[in-house]
């Protein structure tokens with residue numbers, strides 16, 4: 673049996689011969705509840721409800737060890753941008769801080785090349801500006817594959833473990849990290865969200881609509897999953 677909560681995710685429930693309810697959170701974020709065979713669903717649900725806060729705390733504790741640390745902006749590291757690998761170069765310059773793509777390098781020109789915090793800010797800002805530009809361009813292109821669909825409002829917001837989201841009121845949220853993906857990946861995510869305008873659920877109709885526009889979506893999807901998990 674499983675129990676799903678927005679706050680704590682999926683909880684696996686096992687009923688077995690035992691006297692009382694027990695709960696455990698594992699470092700891989702699995703939550704396991706063991707309940708006596710005669711416990712009712714209501715009893716189990718209210719038990720988990722009472723434990724929600726505690727579960728959340730445990731999950732947060734484990735997360736600090738598993739979440740990838742953000743890269744520092746130092747010369748030599750590799751960065752992904754539009755599906756390609758670039759090397760970051762920090763170049764001393766008398767200009768104010770600017771970021772440029774030069775062949776297979778992303779170069780930050782900086783008057784203060786040792787100020788890591790400032791460099792990181794400049795780089796993040798540049799990526800966000802690129803994301804805004806590219807996502808809006810691709811959105812315009814993808815919308816055209818749907819008959820008479822209005823361009824939704826685009827929001828760029830950090831999302832946990834997902835690339836995008838469709839909100840009612842015709843709004844789309846995209847993860848800024850999506851700028852790492854190739855255009856085919858960006859188009860796939862946008863098209864997926866646009867299909868939600870017609871179909872809320874991931875049902876047969878939904879996937880027909882998607883496949884009509886992106887026949888190779890399954891391949892792209894597995895690539896995007898890998899990228900999301902940072903593998």
Ligand SMILES: [Zn+2]
Nearest residue numbers: 864865868874
């Ligand atoms: Zn979806």
